[in-house]
Structure formats: structure tokens, C-alpha cells
Amino acid sequence: MTDTVANDTPNAPAISSGIPEAELTRLTDEIVGALKSVYDPEIPVDIYELGLIYKVDIADDRTVAVEMTLTTPNCPSAAELPGMVESAVAAVPGIADVKVDITFDPPWDQGRMSEEARATLNLW
Template identity: 50%
Template structure:
């Protein structure tokens, strides 16, 4: 008798990630925030996370990250560079498999989106 598996037998899931547990997601979220805080708008001495430039971060079960972000102004001189800086920072996290950064302008950024920490740093209280 032949011990070979039938032709239509399902193959093992090679390379398929298990869904993220809440603990894994929490840990990855902390790492994402830490990395986002390493990116600064060159004209403002506050990181983009505290400035409120990050609108949305989605993490898939495959650990791919999709980020919607904005700029302080559409004509920002680093508009073409900043999404790449964000992507590079996020991709330093070993668990992250991919990162896509989308630049959006709706809603438009305004100073009310800044954290209290950013407002304090910029003397805006």
C-alpha cells in the first residue's frame, strides 16, 4: 500500500500568520508609536505623532501596516519625503512585514489635533 497523501489533501499552511492576539497587537502598537515619534517635521521641533499628523494606523494579521497621515500644510516642503521617513521608521520593527503610508488632507490638519505635550513644547497654552 502506498503511504503518499491523496492529491487533493490540503497542504500545511506555510508562511501564513496566525491572527494577532490582543497582547501582540498592544505590543506592536506601542512599538509603532515609539517609531512614529522618531519622525519630526523639520520646521517644528515636535514629532509627527504628537503633532497629530497620524490619522489612522491599521495592522493586518499578516503584520502589514497601513498608515493615513497628513501634513501641517499641503504645500509643506517635505511633502514628498515625509511618507518615506514614516515608512522607513515603521519598517525597523522586526514584526512588521510591510508598510504603506497614504498622505491625506481630509480633514485638514489644525493645531487642535496636537497633543498637550506638543502644545506645551511649542508654548501654545
């Protein structure tokens, strides 16, 4: 089975996993922490708080699939960010492999940013 960590989905259903619950919680927390260490070079907010991460799946074999977007299809960091995400998540102990997919469906907008990101960017 696959466990999903979706940004901004507080009512996501519980999904069974072959990974023990405590270990899954640790992996989830550390993956989110890793994602928060990645910044778009042109924006002083991490990609998680910016709302660029749409979905994270953790498979029983500890392979992680990250679905993310960019602020625009013409983002100057488009070539860099997926590799930065892959490296950050792969550094989490216990992760076997990481795959990063870029999507523009739905397109990113400022409504996806956290309150912390809005405050940092003075967007109220």
C-alpha cells in the same frame, strides 16, 4: 481582520485579530514609538504628538497602513515625511510591509496637537 490604532480615539471599539493580543499590544506600542521618532524638519515636535497621524491599521499578515496628513498641502517636507514614516514603522520587528497614504481630509489644524506638543511650541 485589521486592527486600527487611531490617534485621539480613546473609545475606539475592540477589533478581533489573528495576531495574539500580547503581540498586537507590542506591535502597537512599538509602532507608536517609531512614529514618535519622526520629526517634521521644520517643527521641533514629533509627527505623532503634532497630530499628523490619523490612522494606523495592522492587518493579520502584519502589513501596516498609515494614514497621515501634513500641516499644509504646500509643506516643504511633503516629499520626505512619508518615506521617513515608512522607514521608521518598517524597522519595528515583526512588521511585514508598510504603506503610507497622505490625506488632507480633514485638514490638519492646531487642535490635533497633544498638550505636550502645545507646551513645546508655547501654544496655549
